[in-house]
Amino acid sequence: MRRSSKSILLAALAAGVALSAMPAAAQAGAATTAADPVADGTDAGLGEVVVTAERRSENIQRVPVSVAVVSGDDLRTFQSGGEDALALAGRVPGLYAETTTGRIFPRFYIRGLGNIDFYLGASQPVSIIQDDVVLEHVVLKSNPVYDVANVEVLRGPQGSLFGRNTTAGIIKFDTIRPGQTWTSRFNASYGTYNTATFDAGVGGPIVQDKIAVRLSGLYQHRDDWIDNTYTGFSADGTRGGRDTLGGFDERDARLQVLFTPTETLSVNVSGHVRDYEGTSTVFHRGALLRGQNNVNLEPRDRIALDEADNNPQAYRTYGGSVNAAWDFGAATLTSITAYETTSGYSRGDTDGGAAANFGNVGFGESMGRIRDLDQWTQELRLASNGDNAFKWQLGGFYFDSRDVTEFYQRGYFLSPGQTGRNPNNWVRLRNVNTSWAVFGQASYRIADRLTLTAGARYTEDDKDTRLVKPVLNAAGTSDEFRRLNPNAPTQVKLSGKEPSWDLSALYEIDPTASIYARVARGFRGPTIQGRSAVFNTPFTTADSETIMSYEAGVKTQPTSKLRLNATAFTYRVNDIQLNANDVNGNGTLFNADHANAYGVEAELDWKPIRNITFSLGGSAIHTEIKDKRVYAQVCAFNGVPTCTVLDPTVRGGLFAQIDGNPLPNAPRWQVDAAVRYDIPLSDRGNFFVASDLNMQGYTNLVLYKTREFFANDNLELGLKAGFTTTDGRYEIAAFARNITNEKNLKGVIENYNAAVFNEPRIVGISLSGRFD
Template sequence: MTNTFRISALLIGASLLAMGGSGTALAQDAAAAPQGDALSDIVVTANRREENLQKVPVSVAVISGNQLRNYTGGGDDTLLTLAGRVPSLYVESTTGRIFPRFYIRGLGNIDFYLGASQPVTIIQDDVVLEHVVLKSNPVYDVNQVEVLRGPQGSLFGRNTTAGIIKFDTARPTQTWQGQAQATYGTYNTATLDAGIGGPIVQDKIAFRLSGLVQHRDNYVDNTYTGPSADGTVSPKKDVMGGFDEKDVRLQLLLTPTDRLSILASGHARDYSGTSTLFLRNALTKGTNVSNASRTSVAFDEADNNPQAYHTYGGSVNASYDLGVAKLTSITAYETTHGYSRGDTDGGFRQLPLTAAGGCIDCGESQGRIRRLGQWTQEVRLASQDDGAFKWQVGGFYFDSRDITEFDQRRYFLTAPFVAANSNTNNPGNYVVLHDVNTSWAGFGQISYTLDKLTITGGARYTEDRKHTTLLQAATTGTTVNFPATAPRDVKLVGKEPSWDVSALYAASSAISLYARVADGFRGPTIQGRSAVFGSPFTTANSEKNLSGEVGIKTKLLDDRVHFNLTGFGYRVKNIQLNGNDANGNGVLFNARKAVAYGAEAELEVRPVRNLTLSAGASYLHSEIKDKNVYAQVCALNGQVVCTVLDPTIVVRGTTYAQINGDPLPNAPKYNINLSAHYDIPVTASSKLFIESDFNLQGYTQFVLYKTLEFNSNGNFEAGAKLGYDFAGGKYQVAVFARNITNAKNLKGVIENYMAAVYNDPRIIGVSLGARFR
């Protein structure tokens, strides 16, 4: 741990103690169970209105802010930690903490291209985040997280064929409120998640200042002892695996009149750390079981996998009460720049050099965003009356522009390896792309309640335009490595309606039945990174998802049991898929369709006053349906290195697998999550508590084709926390463990190098928290 970080931690601790002594504690929003016998109602905004979760005709899962802080207290990425905690939600990354990929009901995108689109929309404080790096913005001082499963195209954002993850942070209030949680654990892992706010001018101006600091020391050794072509220093202890995350957000709420409300928000992120570590040959042909270490690698290149990003943004959310309706305007801007570099072959070269001295199985690359700007504007007019008839209409505009650079191995080579052969340094071995994405939409929704039946319908029309230009092609000397006949300027446009219709029947005050049919749209996509290998751009046309679901939502036994169950099915026409070419580079294409069906169940029980039990489960069966679609399989130097289970063909020396009937990648067959919280009262104002959580993941295929190696089955993780709440819940001290069994779970692969990506090791630590309100 650096001296600066130690000093910061001491100052934070002293501040907490000082505030405690003064009687106004910055505090943790404790994860204790609610008092009394009944469970608390949960309010969601799935329809852009505050409604009881049990009365919303959509499959919605909710994670509270204190639950999320428990998960991330061990240093976990605030977004990746959601994987396994919500039925039908999966999250993964092969680019460290700056490129999470989200999957809902099996729908997602395995493409690691910086310009890739995803069918899951991320919304933070009503702002759509589209670019993959913006989607990695950490979430802190959060109120709750809502996961809306299935197409949500009528009311939200864009590209929502799979669903939405909606993060709502703590907002400014007219009373002084605050929370803080500080943790310290294994590998000098430290986290501070805090927020404080209140009135500046009573009933006129209020603020909320929030921050996140996370640190972990490097704990992974680089054991490589040979020569390095790019000057990577090794062997060396503790050079990878660590990170420093510093984030701040300031919100200002202005309420000059009873009718006008203006919420201005600004945030900044400063992140540096280690990109994903690929463990070469961690997988042995014929099995997905590995004994590879998570604390040592043998990387001969890529300068020990550094990455760093700086992100800034702001928004203005203004609303005006017109009496019968409320007019809302949300204007936002986001920008980022940074890079991520990695030894993509997962280790030192295994084969001898060619006769000319060239490396035939080496790989490193870097993706860099030189600059990115995203503007969004939404205007919405919604009825205010809480009567039988409700309506809302609006418009949305989106504009994202970036300059992105991709650098390949020979760009980085240093003087000792520069010679008159194919291993020569080539400073021109990079490309620069300009990506422009603009979109506009108009939308509306109406809802009518007749006695116990509520019918809701929504519609949206979207125009989505993509434009990618190759500003700089890779070169070798004076030779341009890009096909002369291939277009350097590609434009695509998608224009589609989307809609949804739902019905909710309140059979009683405790039981609601609902059905929903929804249509979602994801615009066309351009893959430009292939230009760094001298290959033309690849593209995919728009995809459409028609989805249906039926469900029951219940509040039973005097509100001591909440149980929700949903069954669903969908068909995605022209589904966008991503495979690999001979260089391991992503290639976009459309398959005719994919179909799936499954179920989700969520249960919360208060069997006795001080015990709360929660459980969630999902089941999914998905299939790609296209007899004419093939994916290139694992190959190195012309040899297939894994065990392919699908039928294969060989075209011009390259092996392809027929993927018809295969499941979607990163689509777990099932997912089960359990949690428990038990309080033991000590005094009238203090209590001991113990809580635990557990998740289990079924068969998950990481690539488009079936193999013995590139899948997981039975991944599990567990966490526990033992603590003491006192002073009426104002303060908390606890010990915790994340991944308590130190389970090593396969999370991703690099096919041609039989390389594996694993989850983080066990973290054991202590936490301090406090709150006031």
């Protein structure tokens, strides 16, 4: 059976199981008055969803923005098998995520816009915000999310009110804050490969109405589960063995202290720490045979690696923030001051295999290290209070990020006496990124039906990258960068100054339905690629990109049991920043003239009776790069292409014209679905069964088209069944993530035809509880 047929069959089977449960659920509801909301007076509806997409708490149905919400409980279900924030991929229409650098470097895409660059200094058009603090550096974006209240995904440019570099959208994580009553919760799970997760939080008042605290923690562990089958000679001392890769240990803690000295002043002081060790991404060399896209021949749990010491990585991160709000009556002044710092490294066998198995050619390993990173942010915002017809807010934002980053290549790691050993084969870079912005927004409600909103922001974004220590020869007597590039600068400065704005209108047809339209302009600052210096290659840069986005949607909730929101959109990104590879497989930045896209996204929630809940989401998008002058380096090894390129090529087939191609990692369509069915057993509790799935259509993984480097019909299924107490305080369950053990292609290393796979099947048990 072809893979696409199998995927469709599995999806149909899951949908059939879900739909077949409906009559039984209806009968259960009719058989007992406790399940009848009319009989017992309980609310069997979906409830109100409150978001802060416009920096105010509002009903999602009244916000003129395409926003999706994932509850903390749902996120914890997805992460029960040991996953991190990448578990959101496929669970939110229009959102995609992947990594080729392990758990410390997630890459997010919204409506097809993202960045495939694996450089530690890469910028991304998707902004990550945790507790109102923007996390810009790629390592900071990997800060684990735990004790979370909910996640909001804001699709489309959000430059007026949030952070920076938000041409694609925002993923906003809000943790549970301290309160004036003692509450606690925990989720614990244990499964395959000794995968263990413990996510907990406890908090309450120390001095009633004056001081409250909340302590949160996360522990995740997985044993190494991938065998390194290589038994031959290693030039850097790497040794194979059973269960040598794939594991990780994640330890995180956060303490919040909320001070409320008066009724008009609140100050929340938060501090957190992260200690992570694990395995960087495992690349499977040669898994994609030339002319084929079948990855089923390559085992996921075995690989032969002859270098890089089995791909270790480790990071430690610390941070804190002070969020103060002073209510003046007519308006509230909010100040958010935050600091983040991190240090660590990630090392990997970048050719993804043992060279001895490939004709003794293709040795490769590298390591990226952050010696130190310091990020300071400051935001001041003054916003009107109340639910008046006219609402406004204005403020300023300052961002300062400085880091010392190093890159090491193979010669550095070779054992003494080995040919090619060079202890000076590494570089050190100093990166400085400063940005400031002023912003404002106003909305006016006309006749209680029509609300008009306008926002604007002006941003200056400055970047400076300097080569502090170049590659030297083995004797340390020659600057190889300067010798090979006598005229290339060792310091590059770029600056971008652009306005962002948005206009929207929301019309309430009746209390159950609204329509809205929005037009927005976004901006992403210039980018510098400095890692190329480790290959003695000059820096590459990309100028600022801008986006014009148009969308219109409908938000309906005809009954308390049914909610349907849908949006159609189109956008154009001018001077879009793209990333390809040079002959060394190193990322190279450039701008293409523009990219166009159009698509739709929709979400349905339905609770026909109190015992069963359905959700269904989907998105479809068409993206297209437009620039006949732009060519991208293709898959090649020793000057010979290793894959089947379908685009027109030049220079001996080594460069492909990408005009008309889709953006990389932009799925043509995505579908996510979930169902939960509760069966009352007694007055003490309920048995439940829940299932979720996500499917992904054709997704090109690189800038050019090939017969090898794409994913299609990717599918993952989750299942959970267990017992909950009547009051919902306790739950014990069995679960399975990726229950069919699908092997999905998530990324590639082009010149080695190497594949990156998704997480394996994890089966286990979970226990959760909450105390009020």
